[in-house]
Amino acid sequence: MSPTDDRAPVYIPTQDPADHQLAHRLAETAGVLLLALRSEPGHTNPSAEGDRRSNEFLLARLAADRPGDAVLSEESADDRSRLDARRVWIIDPLDGSCEFGEAGRTDWAVHVALWIEGSLAAGAVALPAAGQTFSTWQTAPPCPDPEQLTLLASRSRPPALVGDLAERLSARIQPMGSAGAKAMAVLSGTGSAYVHAGGQYEWDSAAPVAVALAHGLRVRRLDGSAPRYNQPDPSLPDLAICRPSAAEELWDALDALASHAGR
Incomplete structure (x- = not known):
């Protein structure tokens, strides 16, 4: 199957444990760097400085540890040679920049994912202010379901679809900030599903999707198709990540809403 074949699995874990460990370590260490920056006084735009420092750190470490791999980062110009690469790291050095800039908020993240020949292969989502890193390195079944069906949605631009659902x-x-924070809230049992519509890119969801699938969650786009990564256009505007127990009900509701909208 070609790298863009819709039949290809979204996540096929790499058999090299060092890749999983590297993703985990990079996300976690970038998070430590961001926490240190957040405590520094005098920054007029801490979010921009966080994006810059975290990106520089991740690019430097990947160049040293995986010099033959390509990188797609939110904070760097897109090097189109990635489209011919066998291995591509997809990173968001600081997801949830607004929340990072607000004192006391924990719903911001660092995303590090590895794509190999058509599928996500490893990933990590660090939530530094919460002291947590979720990854494909150490996996476990999802935590117990929340008592009430709960939908995680964008704090700044919640889609109307979520209200209808x-x-x-x-x-x-x-409501919650970072896409990674929302996806990991589903994994940890705070929410039943994370649903997004209205604009995102591959770096927003690659690591959360890899981690979610490795831990047994369900993932799809709103139209029912699978999300695809390392595409010529990195726009990936919608996503749903769901706990297994709620998947059938949520997927049926999404399909019904789509059918109604199409009339």
Whole structure:
């Protein structure tokens, strides 16, 4: 199958444990760097400085540890040679920049994912202010379900779709910052599903999707297709990540809403 074949699995774990460990270590260490920056006084734009420092750190470490691999980063110009590369790291050095710039908020993240020949192969999402790093290195079944069906949605631009879903499913909506934070909240049992529509890129979801799938969560795009990575256009505007127990109900609701909208 070609790298863009829709039949290819979204996640096929690399058999090299060093790749999983590297993703985990890079996300975690970049998070430590960001925490240190956050405590420094005098920054007029800490989010921009965080993006820059974290990106420089991750690029330097990948160049040293995986010099033959390509990189797609939110904070760097897109090197189109990645499209011919066998291995591509997809990184978001600071996901949830607004939350990073607000004192006391923990819903920001560092995303590090590895794509190999058509599928995600490793990933890590660090939540530095919460002291947590989730990755494909050490996996476990999802935590118990929340007592009430809960949908995680964008804090700054919640899509109208989530309101329609909540009404249809009698669910509550929990606003949150970073895409990684929302996806890991589903994994940890704070929420039942994370649903997004209205604009994202590959670096926003690659690591969260890899980690979610490695831990047994369900993933799809709103139209039912699988998300694909290392594409010529890195735009990937919608996503749903769901706990297995809620998947059938949520997928049916998404399909019903799509059918209604198409009439």
